[in-house]
Structures are given as C-alpha cells and as structure tokens.
Amino acid sequence: MRRDFLVGQIPLVTLIVLGVVIAILTPRFLSPLNLSNVLVQAAVITVIAIGMTFVIIGGGFDLSVGSIVALSGCVCAMVMMEAGIAAGVAAGVAVGALVGLANGLIVTVLKVNPFITTLGTMVLVRGVVFLLTGSQQVPIDQPLPQPFIDFGIERFLGIHYLVWLPVALLFALSWVLARTPYGRSVYATGGNREAAYLSGIRVDRVVASTYVWCGGLAGLAGVMLASRLQSGQPTAGEFYELTAIAAVVLGGASLYGGEGKLYKSVIGVFIMVILGNGLNLLNVDSYWQRVAIGAVIILAAAADRLRAHRA
Amino acid sequence: MPATPVLAAEDLSKRFVAINALDHVNFELAAGEVHALVGENGAGKSTLIKVFGGIHRPDAGRVLVDGAEVELHSPADAYAKGIALIGQELRVVPALSVAENVMLGHLPTRPLVPGIAASAALRLDRARMRAAAGAALAQLNLTVDLDQRVDRLTFAERQSVAIARALSRNARVLVLDEPTAALEEREVHSLFAVIEALKAAGVAILYVSHRLDEIVAIADRCTVMRDGRVAADLARGAFSAAELARHMTGRDIEREHAHGAAAPGETLLEADLGGEVRLRAHEVVGLAGLLGSGTSELLRRLFGAAGGARLRVRGRALDTRHPAESIAAGIGMVPNERILGLVLDQTVRDNIVLPNLGRFGTWWRMDDAAAGRVVRELLVALDVRPPDPDAVVRRLSGGNQQKVILAKWLAARIEVLLLDEPTQGIDVAAKAQIHRLMREFAGRGGAVLFASSELDEVLGQSDAVLAMRRQAISARVARGAGLTEHAVREAITFHR
Numbered sequence: 001m002r003r004d005f006l007v008g009q010i011p012l013v014t015l016i017v018l019g020v021v022i023a024i025l026t027p028r029f030l031s032p033l034n035l036s037n038v039l040v041q042a043a044v045i046t047v048i049a050i051g052m053t054f055v056i057i058g059g060g061f062d063l064s065v066g067s068i069v070a071l072s073g074c075v076c077a078m079v080m081m082e083a084g085i086a087a088g089v090a091a092g093v094a095v096g097a098l099v100g101l102a103n104g105l106i107v108t109v110l111k112v113n114p115f116i117t118t119l120g121t122m123v124l125v126r127g128v129v130f131l132l133t134g135s136q137q138v139p140i141d142q143p144l145p146q147p148f149i150d151f152g153i154e155r156f157l158g159i160h161y162l163v164w165l166p167v168a169l170l171f172a173l174s175w176v177l178a179r180t181p182y183g184r185s186v187y188a189t190g191g192n193r194e195a196a197y198l199s200g201i202r203v204d205r206v207v208a209s210t211y212v213w214c215g216g217l218a219g220l221a222g223v224m225l226a227s228r229l230q231s232g233q234p235t236a237g238e239f240y241e242l243t244a245i246a247a248v249v250l251g252g253a254s255l256y257g258g259e260g261k262l263y264k265s266v267i268g269v270f271i272m273v274i275l276g277n278g279l280n281l282l283n284v285d286s287y288w289q290r291v292a293i294g295a296v297i298i299l300a301a302a303a304d305r306l307r308a309h310r311a
Numbered sequence: 312m313p314a315t316p317v318l319a320a321e322d323l324s325k326r327f328v329a330i331n332a333l334d335h336v337n338f339e340l341a342a343g344e345v346h347a348l349v350g351e352n353g354a355g356k357s358t359l360i361k362v363f364g365g366i367h368r369p370d371a372g373r374v375l376v377d378g379a380e381v382e383l384h385s386p387a388d389a390y391a392k393g394i395a396l397i398g399q400e401l402r403v404v405p406a407l408s409v410a411e412n413v414m415l416g417h418l419p420t421r422p423l424v425p426g427i428a429a430s431a432a433l434r435l436d437r438a439r440m441r442a443a444a445g446a447a448l449a450q451l452n453l454t455v456d457l458d459q460r461v462d463r464l465t466f467a468e469r470q471s472v473a474i475a476r477a478l479s480r481n482a483r484v485l486v487l488d489e490p491t492a493a494l495e496e497r498e499v500h501s502l503f504a505v506i507e508a509l510k511a512a513g514v515a516i517l518y519v520s521h522r523l524d525e526i527v528a529i530a531d532r533c534t535v536m537r538d539g540r541v542a543a544d545l546a547r548g549a550f551s552a553a554e555l556a557r558h559m560t561g562r563d564i565e566r567e568h569a570h571g572a573a574a575p576g577e578t579l580l581e582a583d584l585g586g587e588v589r590l591r592a593h594e595v596v597g598l599a600g601l602l603g604s605g606t607s608e609l610l611r612r613l614f615g616a617a618g619g620a621r622l623r624v625r626g627r628a629l630d631t632r633h634p635a636e637s638i639a640a641g642i643g644m645v646p647n648e649r650i651l652g653l654v655l656d657q658t659v660r661d662n663i664v665l666p667n668l669g670r671f672g673t674w675w676r677m678d679d680a681a682a683g684r685v686v687r688e689l690l691v692a693l694d695v696r697p698p699d700p701d702a703v704v705r706r707l708s709g710g711n712q713q714k715v716i717l718a719k720w721l722a723a724r725i726e727v728l729l730l731d732e733p734t735q736g737i738d739v740a741a742k743a744q745i746h747r748l749m750r751e752f753a754g755r756g757g758a759v760l761f762a763s764s765e766l767d768e769v770l771g772q773s774d775a776v777l778a779m780r781r782q783a784i785s786a787r788v789a790r791g792a793g794l795t796e797h798a799v800r801e802a803i804t805f806h807r
Contacts, residue, residue, distance in 0.1 A: 180675055181668035188665050191654035198616060198646055199666040199719065200638040258656060 010303065011251050011267045018271060022278035029281055039163045040228065042273040044069075044221045046166040046266050048244040049251075050173055051100075051217030053265040055114075056248050057177070058210035059190035059257025063118040064103060065218035065244060067125035069237030072096045072222030074129055077138040077232030085148050089223050096219015097212050099125055104208030122241065129234045138232035152227035162224055166266075169217075174262045186210060191258025246293075247272050250300045271296075315378040317342045317515045318363065318394065318484045323372035325358055332358040333369065334539035340484065345506060345516045347526040350536035351559050351710070351738035356519050359536070360486050363517070364396035365389035390416075394484040395477030399492060399736070401469050405462035412461050413444035413475045447475040450512075451505050466602075467498040474505070478514075485509065486517045491525060492736050495602045495764065503529055521738055523552035524767075535559055556739045575774070579758045580642065580727045581623040584612055586784025588777065590727055590758035595749055597773030598762035599799050605782035606762035607647055610729045613637070613760070614644040624727075638666055643720035645713075647731035647762075652716040653704050660686045660700035663718045670723070689718040694744060710741025717748055728752055730761040734768065746772055770796055778802030 022029045029035075048065050055062045072092035080088025099121060106117045143149065151161050177183035188196040189206045197203045221240075226232050251268030253260025275296060279289045316339040325333040333355050340346050350356045361367040362374065365383035373380045376392045383389045389396070403412050411418070419439040423430040441457050448455070453471045461469060470490065477485055487506075491499045506516060506529060520526055526533055533550050535543040535558040543558040576592030588609070590596060600606040611617035615631030622629045624640045631637045634644070643666070646652050653662055664671060664682045671685075672678035683700055690698035693714040695707070704715060713733065720728055730749070734742040749772065753759050760777075763769050769776055775789040776799055786802035788794045 179677055181672070181677060182674070184661065184664065184668055184677065187657065188654050188661070191656055192650070194651050195654050196665065198614075198634055198644065198651055200633075200635040201665070201668075202633065202635055258654065 008252065008264075011264055011271065014250075015267050015271050015274070018274055018278070022274065022281070026278070026281045029278060034277070034281070036160065038270075038273055038277050040160050041277070042266075042269050043160070043162045043166050044225050044228075045240065045243055045247065045273065046269045047169060047221040047224065048218050048240055049247045049265045049269050050166070050169055050262055051214035052244045052248050053251075053253055053260050053262055054173075054177070054186065054210040054213040056245075056253045056255065057190045057257060057260045058186050058207050059193060060107060060207060060210060061114040061118065061245075061255075062100075062103065062211060062214045063115070063241045063245075064099060064121040064125055065214060065221075066237040066240040066242075067122045067129065068096045068099050068215055068218035069222040069225060069240055070129045070232075070234055071099065071125050071132075072219035073226035073229075073236050074133050074138045074232035074234055076223045076226050077144060078132075080144060080148065081139050081142075085145050088148070092223040092226070093216055093219040096222060097216035100212040100215015100218075101208065103215065104211035107211065108204040108208050133232070133234045135234050137234070144226075144230055148227055149230050152224070152230065162228060165220075165224065170262055170266060173213075177262060182206075182209075187258055189257075243272055244269075246297045246300070249297070314341060316340055316375070317377060318517075319375040319378075320359070320362070321373045321375060323359070323362060323369045323374070325362065325367060325369050327358075332539055333362070333372075335372070336536075336539070336541055338534060338541065340515045340517055342483065342515050343510050343513045344531050345510055345518055345529055347518045347520065347530035347533040348536065349520065349523065349526060349533060349555055349559060350542075351740055354536040354559070354738075355539040356536055357488070358539075360396060360488060360517065360519060363389065363394055363484070363486060365394075366396075390480060390482070393482050394486065395480070395482035396486045396488065397470070397473050397477065397490065398488045401466075401473045403461045403469050403472055405460070407461060408458050409448075409455055409461060409464070409472055410441045410444035410457040412472050413447055413479055414440045415476060417480060419443065443479055444475065447479040448472075450478055450508065451475055452501065452508075465498075466493045467495070467502070470494075470502075471505070478509075482514070484515045484517065486519070488519045489521065489736055490518070491520065491522060493602070496766075497601075499525070521736060521742075522765075523555045523739070526550075526555065527552055537561060559738065560740050576756065577625070579625055580613070582613060582620060584609055584620060584784075585782060586777075587787075588613065588760075588784070590760055592726070592756045592758055593753050594774045595753045595759040595761070595772060597769035597776045598760055598779065599766065599769045599776055599803050600762065600764070600779035601803055602764060604779045604803065606764075606779050607731050608782070609779065609784075610644060610731050610760070610762055614642060614729055616644070638723065638725065641724065641726040642729065643723055643725040643727070644729040645716050645720065645731060645733050647735065649709065649712050649716065652719070653712060655703075655705040657704060658701050659690065659695070659704055659707075659715055662704055662715055663689065663700075663722050666719050667723050685722050686718070689721055693718055693721075693748065710737040710744075713737055713741065713745065714748075717745065721748075721752070726756070727758045727760070730759070732763055733761055734763070734765075766796060766799060769799065770794070780804070 052062060052065065072095050075095045076088045076092030079091035103118055103121055106112050107114050154161060156164060177186065185196065185201045185206050189201060189203045193203050222237065225236055247268035248260065248265045249255065250271050251264035253265060275293060276289065279292060318340040320336055320338040323333050323336045336359060348356050358367060362369050365386045365388045374383060381392055404415065419436040420431045420434055421436040422428055423433040444457055451471045451474060453468065455464065455468055461472060490502060494502060510516060518530060527550065531547050533545045533555065534541055535555060537559060575594040578589055578591050580590040582588045598606045598609065608617055612620040613622065614634055615637040616634050619630055619632045622631060629640050660683060663686050671682040686700045690700065695711050695714045704712060734745050749759050749761060775787065776794055777784055778786040778799055780803055788798050
C-alpha cells in the first residue's frame, strides 16, 4: 500500500526535481515574469488535458483537440464581432462540444477506432477552420471587444484570470470524477467495458460523454487562447493534442483506460511546460528541444509499463 | 527401489508479499502416472504448477527432473526439460492454421536456396510441418483439417491442438490445469481416453481440477494442498470425493441439497423465448444444457444484454433492451466468466456499488459512508476474505471474486437473480457457500435461475429444472413431479 502510494508520487517528484535543476541552471527561471508566463502557458494546456483525462479514463483517445482549439477560437471571434462577448464565448465552447459529440457518436454508434476517428476529425476540422476564415486571422481589421481582451491580460490576486479558470475547473471536475455516480461510471467503463455494461451502465453514453467533455473543454481552451492572442488564429493549437496526451500519460493515466486523476494530469502539464520553458531559457536549439521532449514522453510511458509489471 | 520420478519438488517454498503460497512442499510425479493436484482456491496449486512451468521461481527448495536439479527461469526452460503446461487460457494463435499452431516454436524449414543450409531459416517446410502435426494429432484421435484456422475450432479441439504441440516437442510431463472446465460431458470422455493413451505411452500427467469426481475416476494418485502445504498424498483407492473434500477444507462438508423449501409464491418473471420461462418467488430453477445449447444466451436475453426481449415482470410487460432496464425492473445477472462481472483493477467496494450507483447518494454526490456500511456487511455475510472493501479485486481468489459479483446483486434491490455457471472453477467450500446464498435469496422471496453444465449441481440445487437443447427449452420438470437425472439427461441430449 505504502509502495503504491510512493510510486504514485513519481510524477510530482519528477516535476520538483525538474524545477530545481532548471532553477539552478538558470536563475531567470524563477523571475516573476517567467513564472507568470509558465502559468499562462500551462493554463490553456491544462484545460485541454483535463478533457483528455476524461476520454483516456473512459478508455478512449482524442487527437482532434488541437484543431478544435483553432476552430473554437475563430468561431468565438466571429460570433463575438456580430453578437457580443457572451455569445462568442458560448459559441466557441459549443462548437468544441459539438465536434466532441460527433467524435463520441462515431466511436460508439459506428464503432470506429477512437484513434482513427479523431485522426479524421483532426484533419477535417482543421480544413473547416481554413475554409471558414480564408486562412486569415479573425477579426482582420478591427479589435475584439476590450473586456474580452482584458480577460486575457488582467490579474486577480496577482495571478491571471486565465490561470484561475483551470484552477476552478480542476476542483469542480475532480469532484465530478471522484464523487459523483457519473464519475464512477466513467472509471468502470474504462476499466472493463463489458462488466460495466452488465452492471447496467449505459456505456455508450458514458463514452460519448467523455468526448463531449474533451471537445467542450478544448473549445474553452480555444476561447482562452483567442483572448490571449486577441484574435482567432486558424493555425492555433497545432501539436496541442500531443502535448496534452503526453501530459496525461506523464501524470500516470493508463492508456488502457480506467485509471487517471485530473491533478496528476496537471502535474504532467507542468512537466511538459517547464521542460520546454527551461530549454528555451537555456537557449537549447529548438530541434534539440523536440528530441528532448520526445525522449521524456517515451521514458514516462516506459516507466508506466514497468510500474504495471511490478504491481 | 522405486523408479526415479520424472518430476519432483523438494522442500519448495515461495512467498508473495504476505502470503506463503508454497510452504516446504514436496511432490513427486512418476512416468506413466496421472497425478491429481487439488485444493481450495489459494491453496498453492497454481503457484506450484507455475514453478514447474518456469513462470514463478521458488524462494527456496529444488525442482528435480529425472532426479537432477534444474533451474527453470522461463517457460522455454521448462519446455526444454520436457514439461508442458496446458492452462485454462490456451496458448494458441487464433489466426494461424492447426498445423502451424501444433508446430509453433519449432516450425520445420528447408533451404530457400537449394544446397545452402544457411538459407534454411527463410523457408517453411510445409510438407514436413503438416506431416509432423498430423502425427501428433493422430495420437489424440483428433481429425481436423490441418489447414483450418484455429479460431474456427471448438474449445475442446483447441485444447487438443495445445496438447499436440506439447507432444510434438516430446513433452514427458503434461500439466493440465482445469482441463475440463469448459468441456461438455462427451468431450470430457474423449479427453480421458487421450489421457489413458498418453499414460500408456509413458507421459506423466499432472492433473489440476476442482471436479473431485473426475479425479476419483482418473487419477492414480492425488496430492491435496491446503494453505501452501501438502495436506495429503493419497494413492488410488485411498481417496473418495468426500475424503478429498475433507482434506481440502480440513473439515467435513456435508453435501447440502435443496429440499422442498417453501411452496413457490407468485410469478415474478415470465417470458417466451423459444419456450416458456416462468420464475416464481421462493423458487430455485436450474437451467440444464450442454455447452452451446443456448443457456448463456437465454440468461443474457432475460437480462436485456442480447438484443431485446419481451418479459412480464410481476405481471407488467417489459421490453428490455439494456441491462439498465432489467436491473431497474429487479433482475440481476451473474455472468459466466468472472472477467465479465468485475472491474479487476477497482476495489471491492467500487465493484459492489457499480450496479447501485443511483442508490447511494444523489446524482452529484455519492454517499460513500452508506455504501461502505452495506459493503462491509455483505463481505462478512458472504465470508469474503479478506473482508476489506478497499482490497483490489484482482488480488482476490476466484471464489472470493465470485462472491463479490453476488454481493453486487445482493446490495441491489432485485427480486430475480440469473446466474450463469456460478460455481465454475471455484473450490468446494466456496461452491457450497454460493449454493447456500442462492437458496437464501430464494428463501427471502426471490426467484433464482441458474445455468450449469454439471448435472449433479442442477439436480441437487433446483426446485425445478428447465432443460435446453439446440437453443430452445425442451422440458420443464419440477421436484416431486418427474425430476430425475434420467429425465433431465434425456431432455438435454440431442437425438438424431
């Protein structure tokens, strides 16, 4: 029991060691400006990773989140210019949730493999974004409403609103997963789909719902990014899906489903973001950064396998 | 002086975390002998055969083959020493042919370039492969198309393929782990014929089974294990089923039989699925049928897990299309494989709560304290060991896992309990407990329908029997109204 607990803390220990090493190598890491940058960068990925954790616990996989970020950012900006801030934000989140619903239905009703399904929607949605925007940023000539832009800049208690949002989501959705009947059904479905079905869980609905969470949260991340970039960018969110999946796996969620915790995925996000940030500060060549990050992902997955073996 | 045993264990010990799985075990297996190994779940049988199979390494003690100490580091090592383990999950490759499966691991080759021996690894010698595979299968009296894909075969045929593979590699010790668990009676007889033939050919057979009557029928010698130790080592003639059960549990188990309990009450469930099904309160109904006769399908349909079914529950029509609907109407099902009933990596509590998510707390907050109380009570009542709601189900023994599945439904508000082979592969004591729980459930006014391919069990536990043959109900006989072994056997057997 105690060893299980210790093994479960490996991601946190990795994060702390990583932070300490980078702080020693480059004092700039701990400067308030840099730390606030790290937090804001992590904020957007965290929102995506939370949704991804839902899908992965439920036994699925979602590659389309990066494209959803771009779609929702652009749709949000377009609607906002016509119908105001609230409508824009709602449209951004809703369009993400809709893509998620489509993913969920394709996976459960048509029984297409999640990897292929979301690979398809990833490419398809990105195409739609370019068609919708004519591959131009949105809006082109006039700025987005000031309060929306302020949201991306201003702080509460010295910390960006953009950072408070995922903090609130983390608490609320951790409750949903751990303490509600719905959350239990997500874990059970991912852990053993047939057993969950024979226990009366509507497994198809549960699986589809995880994709809706993931799409909706990616939509929200797109809105947050639009606020920070002060525009909808059709090229936004590229490779976000990979970062988010890597973060969730680094946090110890099982790609076979049934296992994972939101706060651990957030630790995974910080490992990814701080690693990237530290390599930047150390002026490591960007190609070498990719090599390093790729290696870290494989190491994390290998460590996970090793852990599963021993248990 | 007796001949050197072909396989022996000397003072073998193996510890897992806190359990002595093997505690100074001594064991001998002679050539041409069928040596049975019995014991309750967790008694150490599997650990012992896994040591012989090179899967586990002992902490202390020696394994001897032909009197010489060997170290078995892997299944390949065991194979090389002539020890072959045939488990419940057969190691056959579904997409390969029968011949390829038999010869897997030592496929014959011939040079790709004639005359250059080094090119041999590149080309399969199909003719030799088929000949060798055919010879091995002939020893087992199995006539199947050598080129047929293995996933087209029945379980019994796949089992023969696995045994043939062992023979083709000159195995001298065959370890059979619960070989009859998934076989029909007819197939059991042909397996026994094969075992007799192998025995005559000098192969030593280590036979692990829960079915004590089989062991009495076939074993020359029987080792009984209890709590990691050898509790008895008996020669043929010195053991009966009752004697073995006594050694396994360390106490006498009376063979409990259902006796005409309370008169059946009102009808709880009716359906017409290839014959009439009617289950009444206070009644335990056995569902008899050979493998493939459709008993599992019938139960799944009643539970809404195999397409739609029209039922009448307490007289009210119910068109069930999903287990959730059946559960809401008061029907629960224990599936025929434990893996279908449990989320193995979750805790006992999570598993028991699963069909009852709506019952403990509200949609936004589970009442874990209330669930914990119910779960703890059930664990004690069902004698689950350890009675720990936070134990991970994967670490429990088979019998305890089966009790957890039952607990799921006892925690739910159900009136009709469907069980598919509820005692398959679990030990005698756990089996008796499951039977008792079924009767208690009926005693409290519930209706029980349980499928079993063991005729003894059906006859012993049922107030009435539904017999199935070729996907249809062929007879219904009640205790006191023609329920005899002969009647049930007639009803389940297919006559041309």
